[in-house]
Amino acid sequence: MRFSFTHRIVFRCLILLCTLAIPSTAQVLKIVVNDTIHPITDEYIGRAIAQAEADKDKALLIEISTPGGLLESTRDIVQKILASKVPVIVYVAPSGSRSASAGFFILESADVAAMAPGTNTGAAHPVTITGGKMDDVMKQKIENDSAALMRSVVGKRGRNVEVAESGVRQSKSFTEQEALSDHLVDYVASSDEDLFKQMAGKPVKRFDGQSVTLNLVGEPVRPFELTLRERILAYIMDPNVAFILLAIGAMALYAEFNHPGAVIPGVVGLVFIVLAIFALNLLPVRFAAVVLIFLAFALFALEAKFATHGVLGIGGIAALTIGGLLLVDAPIPEMRVRLWTALAVSVPLGLITIFLMGIALKARANKVVTGIQGLIGETGVAETTLAPRGKVFVHGELWDAVAPTTVPAGQPVVVRKVDGLELEVEPAPARERAPASILT
Numbered sequence: 463m464r465f466s467f468t469h470r471i472v473f474r475c476l477i478l479l480c481t482l483a484i485p486s487t488a489q490v491l492k493i494v495v496n497d498t499i500h501p502i503t504d505e506y507i508g509r510a511i512a513q514a515e516a517d518k519d520k521a522l523l524i525e526i527s528t529p530g531g532l533l534e535s536t537r538d539i540v541q542k543i544l545a546s547k548v549p550v551i552v553y554v555a556p557s558g559s560r561s562a563s564a565g566f567f568i569l570e571s572a573d574v575a576a577m578a579p580g581t582n583t584g585a586a587h588p589v590t591i592t593g594g595k596m597d598d599v600m601k602q603k604i605e606n607d608s609a610a611l612m613r614s615v616v617g618k619r620g621r622n623v624e625v626a627e628s629g630v631r632q633s634k635s636f637t638e639q640e641a642l643s644d645h646l647v648d649y650v651a652s653s654d655e656d657l658f659k660q661m662a663g664k665p666v667k668r669f670d671g672q673s674v675t676l677n678l679v680g681e682p683v684r685p686f687e688l689t690l691r692e693r694i695l696a697y698i699m700d701p702n703v704a705f706i707l708l709a710i711g712a713m714a715l716y717a718e719f720n721h722p723g724a725v726i727p728g729v730v731g732l733v734f735i736v737l738a739i740f741a742l743n744l745l746p747v748r749f750a751a752v753v754l755i756f757l758a759f760a761l762f763a764l765e766a767k768f769a770t771h772g773v774l775g776i777g778g779i780a781a782l783t784i785g786g787l788l789l790v791d792a793p794i795p796e797m798r799v800r801l802w803t804a805l806a807v808s809v810p811l812g813l814i815t816i817f818l819m820g821i822a823l824k825a826r827a828n829k830v831v832t833g834i835q836g837l838i839g840e841t842g843v844a845e846t847t848l849a850p851r852g853k854v855f856v857h858g859e860l861w862d863a864v865a866p867t868t869v870p871a872g873q874p875v876v877v878r879k880v881d882g883l884e885l886e887v888e889p890a891p892a893r894e895r896a897p898a899s900i901l902t
Contacts, residue, residue, distance in 0.1 A: 494525045508538075575646070705804070711735035747791065786808065
């Protein structure tokens with residue numbers, strides 16, 4: 463019985479070893495990029511390429527829909543695609559999508575470039591990070607640099623260099639059929655399966671000059687998702703979200719400074735500002751705009767203190783709005799703070815801050831009515847004759863008191879000073895004697 467059990471253990475171990483020795487079935491790894499091109503997109507694509515290489519997948523499929531993005535992130539993504547050991551397929555989908563500006567570079571860098579019906583690409587002319595007009599020399603430098611990158615990528619892929627370069631220099635855009643006829647893309651397909659069928663048996667020219675044939679029909683497609691960290695960062699990297707976090711965080715800290723010990727506003731403010739810093743650290747930020755945002759809160763405080771009938775308050779709202787609009791330097795509108803977002807944050811925050819600051823200043827200006835200092839100016843009654851010391855009744859309590867003159871018992875007195883546990887009092891003027899009679 464023992465011999466039979468040992469044999470069974472050995473047999474199972476051999477089966478396990480044989481199973482591990484058999485290579486896993488190669489698959490197609492798929493990611494979806496539906497966002498602007500920024501450092502998180504670069505990290506996501508780089509991680510997907512590394513995973514596909516580690517799993518020895520047959521191909522990496524990137525489904526893309528983007529209005530464009532940052533040039534540095536685009537260059538990094540192109541470098542990763544060109545160096546990938548696994549063939550990379552970039553597919554502009556679904557219908558109605560676009561792969562414009564930075565997306566055009568990514569599309570052309572792929573081993574296989576494909577588009578769905580009703581999509582477009584191109585419009586890759588470089589612009590300033592502010593979207594404004596460049597001087598002629600700088601314009602020519604950036605344009606030549608971007609055109610050279612496009613030529614180097616497209617030429618190696620065997621696509622139409624001249625037409626691709628026109629998308630950079632002349633900002634030309636192309637529908638999927640125009641891109642196919644001009645040999646900017648390799649296929650127009652309605653779905654992943656349709657694309658794989660069209661690719662079957664056809665050679666693919668890789669960037670290193672080698673040719674491979676991809677037969678992906680029927681191969682399982684494995685999705686590759688963003689990590690939780692990447693999802694959070696991608697969300698807060700929306701300049702509108704980052705601006706809201708920064709503004710609310712600043713207001714919360716402002717409230718904490720005006721009400722020390724409240725704790726909750728301070729904690730909320732720090733968390734929001736740290737999240738905003740994480741996002742803005744990955745975006746091109748104008749620090750002058752950050753100064754404008756904090757200047758706005760200073761103007762709100764001055765408005766509440768000096769009551770300039772709204773002049774400083776309006777200035778603060780204007781500074782906060784302009785600071786928001788100029789906060790992120792970006793080449794495309796999708797990566798800038800929208801006007802309505804800036805106004806929706808600036809106006810309410812300005813009014814709330816002025817209101818809270820006004821309440822705080824009024825509270826500080828009010829007479830102290832509690833504690834020892836609250837006794838000063840209060841009216842009491844001499845319980846004993848003050849000659850000059852004796853007892854007085856003030857605020858429902860019996861106090862030792864001293865008076866500059868003799869005060870008979872029962873006469874109203876006014877507290878002028880508190881010296882430890884002794885009050886310095888003097889006879890109350892005639893107009894203050896009415897409340898004193900109530901106490902007697």
